[in-house]
Each structure stands twice: as structure tokens, then as C-alpha cells.
Amino acid sequence: MSAAKILIVDDESAFCELCALWLEQAGYEVSSCGDAESARRLFNEQDFDLVLQDLALPPTFLPEEGLQLIALYADTPVVVLTGHDEKELAIKAMQAGAWDFIGKPVDPDMLRVVAQRAIERRRLAKEVERLRRVVGRPPESDDLGLIGASASMDALRELVRRIAPTDVPVLIQGPSGTGKEVIAQALHRLSQRSGEAFISVHCGAIPGELLESELFGYKKGAFTGADKDRKGLLFMADKGTLFLDEIGEMPLPMQVKLLRVLQEGCYYPVGSREVEHIDVRLVSATNRNLPKAVEEGSFRDDLYYRIKGLTLMTPPLQERRSDIPLLVRHFLQGMARKSGRELQVDGETMRWFCAHPWPGAVRELKNTLESAAAICMGDVLTMQEVNLISGTASVPTAQIKGDTLDEQVSSLEIHLIQQALSEQQGNKTRAAAQLGLTRQGLLKKMARYGVGG
Numbered sequence: 001m002s003a004a005k006i007l008i009v010d011d012e013s014a015f016c017e018l019c020a021l022w023l024e025q026a027g028y029e030v031s032s033c034g035d036a037e038s039a040r041r042l043f044n045e046q047d048f049d050l051v052l053q054d055l056a057l058p059p060t061f062l063p064e065e066g067l068q069l070i071a072l073y074a075d076t077p078v079v080v081l082t083g084h085d086e087k088e089l090a091i092k093a094m095q096a097g098a099w100d101f102i103g104k105p106v107d108p109d110m111l112r113v114v115a116q117r118a119i120e121r122r123r124l125a126k127e128v129e130r131l132r133r134v135v136g137r138p139p140e141s142d143d144l145g146l147i148g149a150s151a152s153m154d155a156l157r158e159l160v161r162r163i164a165p166t167d168v169p170v171l172i173q174g175p176s177g178t179g180k181e182v183i184a185q186a187l188h189r190l191s192q193r194s195g196e197a198f199i200s201v202h203c204g205a206i207p208g209e210l211l212e213s214e215l216f217g218y219k220k221g222a223f224t225g226a227d228k229d230r231k232g233l234l235f236m237a238d239k240g241t242l243f244l245d246e247i248g249e250m251p252l253p254m255q256v257k258l259l260r261v262l263q264e265g266c267y268y269p270v271g272s273r274e275v276e277h278i279d280v281r282l283v284s285a286t287n288r289n290l291p292k293a294v295e296e297g298s299f300r301d302d303l304y305y306r307i308k309g310l311t312l313m314t315p316p317l318q319e320r321r322s323d324i325p326l327l328v329r330h331f332l333q334g335m336a337r338k339s340g341r342e343l344q345v346d347g348e349t350m351r352w353f354c355a356h357p358w359p360g361a362v363r364e365l366k367n368t369l370e371s372a373a374a375i376c377m378g379d380v381l382t383m384q385e386v387n388l389i390s391g392t393a394s395v396p397t398a399q400i401k402g403d404t405l406d407e408q409v410s411s412l413e414i415h416l417i418q419q420a421l422s423e424q425q426g427n428k429t430r431a432a433a434q435l436g437l438t439r440q441g442l443l444k445k446m447a448r449y450g451v452g453g
Helices: 013-025 036-045 063-073 087-095 108-134 151-163 180-189 208-216 233-237 252-264 290-296 301-307 321-339 347-355 361-375 383-390 405-423 428-435 439-449
Strands: 005-009 029-033 050-054 078-082 100-103 170-173 198-202 241-245 281-286 310-313
Touching: 005 013, 005 036, 013 029, 013 108, 029 036, 036 050, 036 063, 050 063, 050 108, 063 078, 063 087, 063 151, 063 310, 078 087, 078 108, 087 100, 100 108, 151 180, 151 310, 170 180, 180 198, 180 241, 180 281, 198 233, 208 233, 208 252, 233 241, 252 301, 290 301, 321 347, 321 361, 347 383, 347 405, 361 383, 405 428, 405 439, 428 439
Parallel strands: 005 029, 005 050, 050 078, 078 100, 170 281, 170 310, 198 241, 241 281
Antiparallel strands: none
8 A cells, every 4th residue: 555645734844854853754745835825736646645734924924825736635634833823723724624733843742643633634534535436336426416537526526625624715717518517506505605695797697787785785865866775786695695696797897896895794785884794705706718808907916816716616527528418418317307208318419419519518419408308209319309499410320439438439539520621621620629528628539549630
């Protein structure tokens, strides 16, 4: 059995070296770093069994940033290193997800005992999860509502479970149709605020001039048509979760006002001089590249850093094709519960679903299934219905090669890539757009399959 791996995050290099010596003598493999950015990099590069972390780290030395870092470690136990006068901070760390804390100066025997217990806890948790899979508890669906058994979805589920009990702001990024609101709802459902309201606001669907009154509410006479007092969505979200969908579309003037609410925890309804206090967990989502928007001046940098406490990325559907049969089954079961009519998908159609690029992601997949089911006359959904509602020709069965689903999907991907390149006269940029891929994504697939063009 390989040695358990421990990461020490502390800006005192001598302290790190001493702790590493004690732990290595106990048979552990130890890495160390002195700042939050290095911790993120090391944790993304390696799989650690335990993290020992100080909360005051360069460059800011603010404990709040150290607390936010705890959620990054997902299911890896975290032991916080604290001074004797930091008991209150240690309690906050436990509330943020830390497993235990050790006071400085560290006793070597206590350090080894705590490390052994934490690593054993992680081993047992992983064994429980393995046994759940063996006895049939499917990982592709659970109380989170996140469907999929791919590695990316497993990682996303674990991270959601880890950060849901905290109050750290969350920014969900990914293409449209990949389930960002489903993730926001899961975060709320597993949080300590689950008994309060979950308020969803689509910032791109409400005109900029109306967004302020919708969020803040208004007093009678504040503007033409305001014939009575009205409470805003912020008031409704108090003590609960506020989900700002497509926050990247929020106008700059409104961004300034939102930032003030987040910083001060209060706001004024439109036309009122009476302050309203607010306590919400903020979850935001966008399909835009916010760092680029900050550079271009269309999104405020101070608001960006305020909302991005933790960032979750929703994987594109074309990067988790093995989940498509699970999604198809899930949506068909949902339709059966509503209509009482059970449908199946034949093999050729399922292979087409697995090979299709789905530029509209999960939302497009669901709409395609619902539309095809609406015109299906029998109990089995076929390419005839799919072609009627999508105008997309099916791939001839002769083009499908291989025995396993992975082999057949690869065969279909090769066929579709070659077909797109042919239709676009070899132009890879246009072929990638036709397939719902980036140019780089298409080039990677061409290299993987040995497709020329």
C-alpha cells in the first residue's frame, strides 16, 4: 500500500519543515507550500489524503480567504493550524468544513495522532462509497438532482456536498443548458438555509431599468405606475438563498448597487429612506467569461471578486457523453410519471443521441426527447421521430462499428467529424462550429481518432 500523502499550507517555512520531518518519520509522504495560490495548484495536481492549513496566508493574510480555501479540498479532511488566541477562528473553520484543528506550537505526538485519525476517516468514507456502488446505489442520480456517472459529475457532486453547508458565495460557470440552476438549488437544499426561500433572478431576462425595482422593491409613488408599496426579491430571499442567473448580463449601474448590498448587508427600496437589512447566501451563474469581461470593462472587478468565493464549472455535455444514456432514461422516466406513458429508445437512436454534438447541452437534449415523444405513435422512440422534429439525418447503421457503446460512439464521432469537414470544404473552424465544438476541441478529437483534413 502506498504512503498516505499530506499537504501542509503555512507561510512559516521552518514550521513546515519540522512538521514534515515528524510526519515523514511516521511513514507519510509530505508536500508543503506557503500561500493560497500554491495550495490550489498543488491540490489540483495531486491527490492528497490530508491537508494541514494555517488560515492567515499570503498575500492578504486575511482569515476569511483561508476559510474559503477549505471548501476547495472537497472530501479531503482539513486540519486547521491555529494560535492559542484563535479559538473563535478555529470554530469558524469547523463550521466552514474543517475536520479538526491543532494549536501552535504543535506537539509532534498529537500531530501524528490527528493525522492518523483524519486519514483513516477518509479511507472509511471512500470504502463506504465503494460499497454503496456495489450494492446498487447508483451514483448517476441522488438527492442533488445532478444526473451522470462520469468522473466530472462525480467530482461536481462531491464539491457541491462539501460547500453547501457553508455561506461562502458560489459562482457557477459553464455553457447555457448545463444545469447551473439545478446546482444552485442543490446548494440551497443541502445548506443550513434550506428551510427558507430560494429566490432565482434571471439578470438577462429583466430590463436594466426594471431590475432595481424588482430586486429592491419600491414605495408607493416612487415612479409612474407605483400605486402601492411592493416588497422586492431581496426581501423575499432574506435568510435564504439568492440565485442571480446570468449575472454577467447585469448592467454596470446595477452592479454598483448590488456590490453595496453585498458589502453592507442592507439596501433602500426605490423611493424609500428607510433601510432594509438583508442576510442571504449568494449563488451566481454565468455563461460568460467574467475575467475577460472585467478586462473589457463590462463587469466590475470588485463585484467579480466579491461573488467568486468558490467557482464551480459545469462540464459541457460533449465532454461527458457516457452520461447521455442516463440522462435519456431520466427524462423518459420523468415524462412517464406525468403522462403515464412509458417510452423506450431503440439502439440506433440511442447511438445517435450519444454522438450528437448537442450545442444546447442538456436543455437541448431534454427538449429533443420531449418533442420526439410527443409525435411518437408507438412505445419505442426511433430516428423517424427525431428526424421529423430536428431535421437531422440519422447516420446509416453501416457506419456504426464496434461492439461496446464506447466503440460505437467513437465510430459515430469519426463519421460526423468527417462529414462536417466534407460539408465545410475542410475548414476546421466552420466544421467545429457545426459540431458544437471549439476549434481546439475538434483538433484534439481529430488527433485522437487519426482523422485527417
